[in-house]
Amino acid sequence: MITQTLSIGRRLTLLLGAIAALLAFLSWGMVSSFSGQAAARTQDNVLAASVATIAETLRSEQGTVRLELPYSAFAMLGAISEDRVFYRVSVAGETLTGYDDLRGGRIPEAPGEVLFDTLEYRGETVRMASISRVVLAGREGASVTVSVAQTRNGIAAVTAGLSRTAAVLSVAFFVLAAALSAIAARASLRPLNEIAQSVSRRGPSDLRPIRRPAPSELAPLMTALNRLMDRLGQSIRRSEDFITEAAHRVRTPLATVRAQAEIALHTVTGEEEKRSLRRVIRAVDESSRSAGQLLDHATVAFRAEDLDRSPLDLSDLTRAVVESLSPTAEMKDISFAVTTAPAAIRGDAILLQTALRNILDNAIKYSPPETTVSIQVTRAKAEVQVEICDQGTGLGAGPVAHLTERFKRGDNVEGVVGSGLGLTIAEEVMRAHNGSLTLRNMTKGGTGTCVLLVLPSA
Amino acid sequence: MRLACLAFGLGLLAQIGLAQEIEVEAHRFYEGTSDSVVRVISTADLDVFEPFLLEFQRTRPAIGIDYTVTSSTELHRAMTQDHTFDLAISSAMDLQFKLANDGFAQSYRSSATDSLPAWASWRNLIFAFTSEPAVVVISRDDFVRQPKPVTRQDLIALLRENPARFQGRVGTYDVRVSGLGYLFATQEARASDAYWRLTEVMGRLDPQLYCCSAQMIDDVASGKLALAYNVLGSYAAQRIAEDDRLEILVLEDFSNVMLRTAIIPQSAQNVEYAGALLDDLLRAGMRDTPSAWVLPPLSDRRDPLPAAFGPIRLGPGLMVNLDQLNRRAFLDAWESGMEQR
Numbered sequence: 058m059i060t061q062t063l064s065i066g067r068r069l070t071l072l073l074g075a076i077a078a079l080l081a082f083l084s085w086g087m088v089s090s091f092s093g094q095a096a097a098r099t100q101d102n103v104l105a106a107s108v109a110t111i112a113e114t115l116r117s118e119q120g121t122v123r124l125e126l127p128y129s130a131f132a133m134l135g136a137i138s139e140d141r142v143f144y145r146v147s148v149a150g151e152t153l154t155g156y157d158d159l160r161g162g163r164i165p166e167a168p169g170e171v172l173f174d175t176l177e178y179r180g181e182t183v184r185m186a187s188i189s190r191v192v193l194a195g196r197e198g199a200s201v202t203v204s205v206a207q208t209r210n211g212i213a214a215v216t217a218g219l220s221r222t223a224a225v226l227s228v229a230f231f232v233l234a235a236a237l238s239a240i241a242a243r244a245s246l247r248p249l250n251e252i253a254q255s256v257s258r259r260g261p262s263d264l265r266p267i268r269r270p271a272p273s274e275l276a277p278l279m280t281a282l283n284r285l286m287d288r289l290g291q292s293i294r295r296s297e298d299f300i301t302e303a304a305h306r307v308r309t310p311l312a313t314v315r316a317q318a319e320i321a322l323h324t325v326t327g328e329e330e331k332r333s334l335r336r337v338i339r340a341v342d343e344s345s346r347s348a349g350q351l352l353d354h355a356t357v358a359f360r361a362e363d364l365d366r367s368p369l370d371l372s373d374l375t376r377a378v379v380e381s382l383s384p385t386a387e388m389k390d391i392s393f394a395v396t397t398a399p400a401a402i403r404g405d406a407i408l409l410q411t412a413l414r415n416i417l418d419n420a421i422k423y424s425p426p427e428t429t430v431s432i433q434v435t436r437a438k439a440e441v442q443v444e445i446c447d448q449g450t451g452l453g454a455g456p457v458a459h460l461t462e463r464f465k466r467g468d469n470v471e472g473v474v475g476s477g478l479g480l481t482i483a484e485e486v487m488r489a490h491n492g493s494l495t496l497r498n499m500t501k502g503g504t505g506t507c508v509l510l511v512l513p514s515a
Numbered sequence: 516m517r518l519a520c521l522a523f524g525l526g527l528l529a530q531i532g533l534a535q536e537i538e539v540e541a542h543r544f545y546e547g548t549s550d551s552v553v554r555v556i557s558t559a560d561l562d563v564f565e566p567f568l569l570e571f572q573r574t575r576p577a578i579g580i581d582y583t584v585t586s587s588t589e590l591h592r593a594m595t596q597d598h599t600f601d602l603a604i605s606s607a608m609d610l611q612f613k614l615a616n617d618g619f620a621q622s623y624r625s626s627a628t629d630s631l632p633a634w635a636s637w638r639n640l641i642f643a644f645t646s647e648p649a650v651v652v653i654s655r656d657d658f659v660r661q662p663k664p665v666t667r668q669d670l671i672a673l674l675r676e677n678p679a680r681f682q683g684r685v686g687t688y689d690v691r692v693s694g695l696g697y698l699f700a701t702q703e704a705r706a707s708d709a710y711w712r713l714t715e716v717m718g719r720l721d722p723q724l725y726c727c728s729a730q731m732i733d734d735v736a737s738g739k740l741a742l743a744y745n746v747l748g749s750y751a752a753q754r755i756a757e758d759d760r761l762e763i764l765v766l767e768d769f770s771n772v773m774l775r776t777a778i779i780p781q782s783a784q785n786v787e788y789a790g791a792l793l794d795d796l797l798r799a800g801m802r803d804t805p806s807a808w809v810l811p812p813l814s815d816r817r818d819p820l821p822a823a824f825g826p827i828r829l830g831p832g833l834m835v836n837l838d839q840l841n842r843r844a845f846l847d848a849w850e851s852g853m854e855q856r
Contacts (some may be wrong), residue, residue, distance in 0.1 A: 125844055153840070
């Protein structure tokens with residue numbers, strides 16, 4: 058079992074979401090700060106205009122500085138916000154008019170220069186603009202400083218409002234970005250999921266290389282996977298080859314042993330010796346049968362990989378197999394009852410013959426002498442069925458599904474030699490042809506086993 | 516009851532007179548059923564304001580009202596010199612605004628203040644509840660065979676051409692003592708150059724100068740004056756309703772509209788009741804239906820007077836005319852126009 062870590066999709070979504078949150082927060086901060094600065098600059102500009110307007114009306118009359126505050130100088134301050142306004146006009150440090158205690162700002166040196174200060178006045182923070190001008194009073198020029206201060210509630214309200222709007226927009230941006238991240242993560246993972254699905258959809262023995270377009274990031278994985286499957290396939294083929302080779306090598310000397318034993322059987326006269334020789338012959342027969350099955354199994358594995366799908370008639374095929382097994386059956390006085398119908402399919406004749414031979418071989422082997430094995434080929438809709446029933450002892454009481462597994466044999470086979478490969482071979486052939494093999498106990502008319510083969514018709 | 520009331524009032528009057536030296540024009544105490552008292556200082560005459568106060572007491576009988584009438588300048592002085600009042604009502608917008616700007620008013624917020632139009636309040640410190648135009652009041656007898664002036668130009672021409680008839684019979688505010696008169700005069704001087712020419716023409720006619728609208732209207736009614744310039748329209752309307760010797764003249768070029776405003780002073784002790792009184796005032800100011808109260812609402816659609824400029828704006832611009840240099844310069848110009856003998 059693979060330990061599952063956080064999924065790539067979720068990881069991507071979280072990462073992108075975190076980035077979006079960070080960007081949203083940054084943009085909110087920037088918009089807030091910019092809007093604050095803009096509002097502050099607006100107030101500064103109006104304050105500067107106000108002090109400049111006042112300074113322009115300064116004049117000298119009969120040696121004293123005179124001033125008539127223009128209405129607009131204060132009206133313009135009232136136009137942008139409801140902020141409190143304070144002012145002071147001083148000549149050489151002496152208050153000429155306004156709020157005498159409005160002090161503390163810097164005094165501009167250069168004429169016409171406007172200086173801004175932020176200070177506390179009457180319990181509130183005020184922004185103050187100051188401008189200086191020299192007015193000729195008498196013979197000497199007097200330096201007149203005009204200061205106008207305004208509280209900052211207006212810009213605070215503007216800034217707070219803009220900041221709120223920016224916050225709402227940032228949250229909306231974040232939500233949108235998070236949703237898009239989730240979609241993007243899913244979209245970029247789609248090729249991976251598709252490949253995973255196509256791999257998991259494959260049959261258990263399908264070791265063909267995966268041939269489908271893949272994003273460049275996945276290409277190394279695909280190549281590695283294909284190489285692994287290739288190596289696996291080679292290793293399987295090597296072991297099949299080995300088995301084939303081994304079976305061949307065993308069969309030839311076995312045939313020799315059997316021939317020699319037959320000759321010896323005819324030459325010896327003692328009953329005891331004849332019995333032992335017959336046992337030798339039977340053991341050799343079983344061994345050679347098992348070797349044959351191993352060979353069959355290897356053939357099936359090899360041929361199923363690249364299946365030949367030629368049109369053929371299953372009835373002909375069945376009859377041919379029955380024909381070839383008749384001598385063996387006759388030795389046990391077993392007769393075949395064959396019913397056929399035209400059954401056109403597409404498939405590998407050699408494999409299908411191997412499958413039928415193994416099943417019939419089993420039927421003969423487990424049938425008592427002087428019984429009948431019935432073989433019925435029928436056709437229904439898109440299927441072709443072959444049912445082979447014997448009159449043996451049946452499959453016993455145990456579960457039947459695992460009997461097609463390799464080297465598995467039934468519970469009631471004492472006294473009968475067998476390898477347990479026959480049904481496995483038959484089932485592998487069926488599977489290669491997209492067909493199926495079902496085992497069941499005969500239910501009516503005595504004991505016996507039925508094997509049902511189902512294949513798609515051509 | 517009345518006597519007790521009066522005695523209490525006189526006692527209070529004496530107290531105020533001794534301790535705080537405000538010139539009080541009138542004073543009345545409306546006793547409530549409990550000990551709570553809301554102290555109101557106002558420039559509005561008692562007979563104008565009484566209906567409102569009685570209505571307020573009808574809904575809140577527990578609250579006693581101590582009502583002091585004074586001039587707008589005295590009111591401003593009282594506010595800046597540690598006198599304790601819970602609500603200050605004045606027609607001098609500029610002085611009221613300066614009180615709010617300089618921190619003598621406290622912030623108040625209620626559903627009534629929130630429903631005020633934006634131009635009728637400032638920073639939740641100062642609230643307007645009436646809009647009252649400045650008008651010309653004439654004596655009908657003097658204009659029987661005379662076309663009535665329609666603009667200031669007409670008025671100037673009329674006064675200039677008939678000096679004998681108007682000699683000593685033209686009245687207006689003494690802007691040196693009346694805060695409202697000063698407000699009307701400065702706003703008018705800003706709006707039209709006709710003001711200064713009118714001042715000069717009136718100055719040649721030995722004008723009578725008054726502190727208050729009521730006296731001017733009295734003198735027009737009695738025939739002492741033929742014409743009173745810049746009279747508070749609301750007072751005039753109230754008098755005309757019962758006196759057919761008077762007539763309001765609508766000058767069509769423009770008219771100044773003043774907002775009567777209220778503040779809750781920083782020194783207020785009974786803020787809760789002051790707020791309740793203020794809310795009632797504002798609701799009265801926002802009424803849609805005609806009422807018996809003479810003080811007009813903030814926006815009177817039946818008002819025939821042209822107010823092209825709208826009401827005088829509540830804003831720092833009002834402080835310009837209160838600047839000592841500006842005031843001195845304005846009064847100098849006014850005096851040289853008004854007192855040329």
